[in-house]
Amino acid sequence: MIRDGTVFDDDHLPTSIVGRNSHMNEVTDALAPIQDGFRAENCFLFGPSGVGKTTVARAAVRELRQEVLDVPHAYVNCWQDYTRNAVLEQIARDLVGAALPRTASTGRLVDLITDNLHGPGVVILDEVDQLRETKVLYDLHEIRGLSWIGIANREVDLFADLDDRITSRISVGYRVHFDSYGEDTIAEILDRRAREGLGPGAVNEDVVSQIARLSEGDARRAIAALRVGARMASREGLSAIPSRLVEDAVTDAKCEVRQKTISKLNTHQHALYEVLAEEDGLIQKELYARYEEVHDDPVTLRYLRENHLPKLEHYNLVDIERHRGTKRYHLVDVDHPEQHPEHV
Ligand SMILES: Nc1ncnc2c1ncn2[C@@H]1O[C@H](COP(=O)(O)OP(=O)(O)OP(=O)(O)O)[C@@H](O)[C@H]1O
Numbered sequence: 366m367i368r369d370g371t372v373f374d375d376d377h378l379p380t381s382i383v384g385r386n387s388h389m390n391e392v393t394d395a396l397a398p399i400q401d402g403f404r405a406e407n408c409f410l411f412g413p414s415g416v417g418k419t420t421v422a423r424a425a426v427r428e429l430r431q432e433v434l435d436v437p438h439a440y441v442n443c444w445q446d447y448t449r450n451a452v453l454e455q456i457a458r459d460l461v462g463a464a465l466p467r468t469a470s471t472g473r474l475v476d477l478i479t480d481n482l483h484g485p486g487v488v489i490l491d492e493v494d495q496l497r498e499t500k501v502l503y504d505l506h507e508i509r510g511l512s513w514i515g516i517a518n519r520e521v522d523l524f525a526d527l528d529d530r531i532t533s534r535i536s537v538g539y540r541v542h543f544d545s546y547g548e549d550t551i552a553e554i555l556d557r558r559a560r561e562g563l564g565p566g567a568v569n570e571d572v573v574s575q576i577a578r579l580s581e582g583d584a585r586r587a588i589a590a591l592r593v594g595a596r597m598a599s600r601e602g603l604s605a606i607p608s609r610l611v612e613d614a615v616t617d618a619k620c621e622v623r624q625k626t627i628s629k630l631n632t633h634q635h636a637l638y639e640v641l642a643e644e645d646g647l648i649q650k651e652l653y654a655r656y657e658e659v660h661d662d663p664v665t666l667r668y669l670r671e672n673h674l675p676k677l678e679h680y681n682l683v684d685i686e687r688h689r690g691t692k693r694y695h696l697v698d699v700d701h702p703e704q705h706p707e708h709v
């Protein structure tokens with residue numbers, strides 16, 4: 366039944382972006398000066414998980430490249446590349462194709478980019494709230510012709526620990542807020558994915574709207590459910606997904622997305638996750654004390670509160686229970702993968 370599995374990959378960039386016209390317009394407006402040879406406006410995309418932020422940023426750059434060939438562009442995932450040098454190395458490689466010396470100082474990397482960037486270019490800084498060395502934003506700001514699209518869950522997380530000198534310069538720019546998708550938009554996204562990736566007649570309207578309803582406005586979860594449903598149905602020798610499989614498919618998809626997110630956690634977030642897996646419902650102080658015991662290079666409580674805990678919350682790994690001014694942290698319940706044959 367699955368004709369082209371790559372259509373369901375998280376980094377698959379669909380040909381058409383559904384229901385995000387105004388968001389696309391804002392980002393392409395910000396990038397428009399590049400068409401006349403000028404530096405673009407920086408822009409920031411904010412919103413919960415699975416609502417198309419990365420997709421819109423990439424699609425806007427794709428659109429720009431259809432207008433202006435060879436616009437230098439780079440993509441950095443700051444969750445993986447969180448140091449100043451890692452970000453600059455990635456940009457030097459992507460943006461200007463620079464051959465990197467084995468070890469290059471920050472200054473050398475900035476020079477490499479500056480010297481090789483001819484004309485305006487754009488960098489997508491995905492998960493930019495995960496940067497540990499935010500000075501790099503200042504480095505990028507100083508590079509002539511360079512603009513960025515920064516993506517984060519919430520604006521407060523991003524600017525929380527920037528020093529004022531940096532904030533005043535780099536916080537200028539477009540801000541585009543994304544909210545969760547409605548069921549109709551998710552259904553439309555699913556419909557197109559099914560046409561691209563599954564055999565004819567693999568889903569009917571009922572199944573699509575059922576998945577859309579259960580996916581809580583999260584396109585990633587919905588697309589994963591479609592793939593899981595198709596796999597389950599194939600295993601039964603069916604060429605269409607029957608309604609009775611949808612609930613299990615959505616539950617398993619949720620698990621799958623969760624496992625992938627867990628694998629992306631950095632050591633601090635992972636330690637927090639493990640601590641809560643052992644003892645649920647801790648208050649912040651207790652959680653921090655346990656984290657400090659298990660991590661050999663712990664961050665401060667403030668940093669944990671402003672950076673790592675919100676990330677776990679945004680990715681639906683941790684829930685916060687608020688009671689009379691006290692916050693208790695819980696792991697979000699999901700069915701265990703062992704209960705479903707999908708994950709064996
Ligand atoms: N408007 C859309 N049209 C088509 N596909 C979409 C749309 N929005 C999201 N998707 C698909 O949903 C998945 C999740 O989208 P995306 O990665 O852009 O979410 P995100 O907002 O960046 O989430 P996160 O904060 O978790 O990184 C991707 O596979 C993407 O292709």
Ligand SMILES: [Mg+2]
Nearest residue numbers: 418419420491
């Ligand atoms: Mg994203």
